[in-house]
Amino acid sequence: MEKLQSVKQRYGIIGRSPLLDRALSTALRVAKTELSVLISGPSGTGKEAFSKIIHDNSARKHSKFIAINCGAIPEGTINSELFGHEKGSFTGATGERKGYFEAYDGGTIFLDEIGEMPADTQAALLRILEVGEFIRVGSSKPQKTDVRIVAATNVKLQDAMRKGKFREDLYFRLNTVPIELPALRERPEDIYMLFRKFAVDFAEKYRTPPVQLDERARSLLQTYSWPGNIRELKNVAEQISVLSEERLVTAEHLLELIPNILQRNLPMIREKDDLKEGNLQEREILYKVLFEMKKDLTDLKDLVFQIIQNNNLEVPDITDIRSLAASYPSKEKVSPYSQQSVEDLLDDYKPTVSPSPNIRTEEKLKPIILDDNAQQRYQNSIVVDDNLSLIENEKELIRKALKKHHGKRKEAAQDLEISERTLYRKIKEYDL
DSSP states (O other): HHHHHHHHHTTTTTOOOOHHHHHHHHHHHHHHHHOOOOEEEEEEOHHHHHHHHHHHHHTTTOEEEEEEEESSSSSSTTTHHOOOBBSSSSSOOOOOOHHHHTTTTTTTEEEEEESOOOHHHHHHHHHHHHEEEEBBBOOOEEEEEOOEEEESSSHHHHHOOOOOOHHHHHHHHHEEEEEOOOOOOHHHHOOOOOOOOHHHHHHHHHTOOOOEHHHHHHHHHHOOOOTTHHHOOOOOOHHHHHHHHSSEEOOHHHHHHOOOGGGGOOOOOOOOOGGSSHHHHOOOOOOHHHHHHHHHHHHHHHHHHHHHHHTTTOOOHHHHHHHHHOSSSSSSHOSSSSSHHHHHHHHHTTTTTOOOTTSOOHHTOOOOOOOOOHHHHHHOOOOOOOOOHHHHHHHHHHHHHHTTTTHHHHHHHHHTSSOOHHHHHHHHTTTT
16 A cells, blocks of 8 residues: 555555556556556546556666657558568658667557557567567568566457457557556546646646636535546646636536536447438338228228128227126226226227117127128138238239339339438348
């Protein structure tokens, strides 16, 4: 514990969060070895400071140290910067040049934003980690180097590996000892301590009294998500020190100075697949299928009403059906519909036919039977179950549209209200 406190004082690390102490303890333990280290965490959490702690507490502390931002070096020159080049190896190479791995032999190289490194540079870095050899640009002679590599990233390299942007073997070679730095929102107990540090530093620099916050203003700082982490907190402390006339800042005054302190930056749930044109067009087709099914059901209901009226048939009284349904022992097991939905359906039929007042209840519940002539007309009919498959109905709609427009896909796509590209894909998918 005393070792951690002394390191914090030496490198200006403020905080008592258990997550921060765990990361610092891991850095001190791995510093005594020669293992590669991968430091991960959001931008602005102090990854470079941890790389210096590892170097200063290692056996290489008397050798040179350099921090390199891989994302800031152009892709065309990063190999020359890291490994050097020979004279005339490319346009502008007027002489030979030593790279960082040659110039800092025996020391430590901190590679920040390692996820931005190009693929060919990753392959060369992997060879250095495995056998300690590299080749200058424009040369065929391998050279030896003895450097310790500490890498850092603010993105998840596992996602980059799945996308093919980062080598899997290089990841496992670098990630011998991982160190995860917590975001500032995960250290709420350290936020006001850091704010006080930045406010005091600003006051000493410009010789002004340091600003302080009341309890409500501190709560606002602790509940803010701090997407910019420590850098953003430092900017806020300096803004308040400059803009506030009062040295004790209240919550109301803080909101006037920093209006976005109430933003929570919560993630928005959003389905990326729904943004694709193809899925939108498919959804339109499914809606069209459902509308067609609804129209067919309406036509069927009108047909049933016409049959009942033309044949002078009688239907059971609506009150008798409801009383029968209420006395039935297990409605849930018999029908998948709720009692309310059954009553709604019955209400739709109620105004169509009125029951006969002279028919007994037993006769009302008899099934509807057509006369002999009607049965003769329908005896050759075949009952076919409706196909409720959305895919099959979608196929049928596309077939009808193509037949209607004599195979002209452009007109068929317009009739279906989808793009030609989606129609071509559907024709190929369904083998139409």
